[in-house]
Amino acid sequence: xxxxxxxxxxxxxxxxxxxxxxxxxxxxxxxxxxxxxxxxxxxxxxxxxxxxxxxxxxxxxxxxxx
Numbered sequence: 587x588x589x590x591x592x593x594x595x596x597x598x599x600x601x602x603x604x605x606x607x608x609x610x611x612x613x614x615x616x617x618x619x620x621x622x623x624x625x626x627x628x629x630x631x632x633x634x635x636x637x638x639x640x641x642x643x644x645x646x647x648x649x650x651x652x
Contacts (some may be wrong), residue, residue: 615642
């Protein structure tokens with residue numbers, strides 16, 4: 587399954603990065619995200635570019651990622 591990271595904002599700055607299944611706007615943790623929010627490749631997970639990251643999404647992502 588393909589994934590990407592999508593930003594959740596707070597006061598115009600990124601609050602958290604969530605993992606979504608490709609072309610989706612609902613995070614794996616169940617949070618609905620803005621369709622226009624910034625995205626990153628799933629490869630950014632666990633890197634400084636991918637921080638801060640939703641812990642719930644991370645746990646679910648690790649169960650699906652090879």
